[in-house]
Amino acid sequence: xxxxxxxxxxxxxxxxxxxxxxxxxxxxxxxxxxxxxxxxxxxxxxxxxxxxxxxxxxxxxxxxxxxxxxxxxxxxxxxxxxxxxxxxxxxxxxxxxxxxxxxxxxxxxxxxxxxxxxxxxxxxxxxxxxxxxxxxxxxxxxxxxxxxxxxxxxxxxxxxxxxxx
Ligand code: ADP
Numbered sequence: 001x002x003x004x005x006x007x008x009x010x011x012x013x014x015x016x017x018x019x020x021x022x023x024x025x026x027x028x029x030x031x032x033x034x035x036x037x038x039x040x041x042x043x044x045x046x047x048x049x050x051x052x053x054x055x056x057x058x059x060x061x062x063x064x065x066x067x068x069x070x071x072x073x074x075x076x077x078x079x080x081x082x083x084x085x086x087x088x089x090x091x092x093x094x095x096x097x098x099x100x101x102x103x104x105x106x107x108x109x110x111x112x113x114x115x116x117x118x119x120x121x122x123x124x125x126x127x128x129x130x131x132x133x134x135x136x137x138x139x140x141x142x143x144x145x146x147x148x149x150x151x152x153x154x155x156x157x158x159x160x161x162x163x164x165x
Pocket of ligand 1: 007008009010011014015016017020086087088089090094118119120123124125126127128
């Protein structure tokens with residue numbers, strides 16, 4: 001069985017992520033979507049909320065398992081029996097960061113390959129941070145994230161606006 005890991009922050013999950021995850025399912029028998037819990041990186045949603053949104057969004061993909069993890073991705077991947085980590089590439093700017101990460105991970109564990117997938121054209125501009133920016137200003141993000149995620153964003157930002165009063 002070929003197993004892959006799709007690691008990331010997913011704060012929150014977008015259709016760009018879901019495109020990469022479903023394409024990874026076509027190549028691997030099982031895909032673990034791993035939500036990084038990094039206290040140094042301030043997230044809008046807790047790791048549990050992010051896992052719950054991902055699990056809902058991938059409910060129809062029965063070879064996908066969503067969970068949170070902390071520490072080194074290569075250690076997590078090894079523990080899950082994965083042969084590869086799948087990452088998405090959008091623009092040239094992603095390349096430099098991803099090359100650095102892939103090189104470091106290769107140094108840490110030579111048995112785990114990093115596989116890159118090009119973003120689909122319609123999602124090339126899409127990122128969680130852009131979605132958050134638009135949602136925080138009250139804009140419509142329903143073309144970029146699943147319905148429950150758009151609702152969670154609206155709820156979170158209105159709660160934050162309320163607490164600032
Ligand atoms: P990070 O926290 O490392 O920036 P993210 O959680 O944003 O990672 O995303 C996880 C993975 O999904 C990364 O490989 C990222 O490049 C990829 N990704 C995010 N948005 C898109 C998109 N619109 N198209 C393709 N890949 C994407």
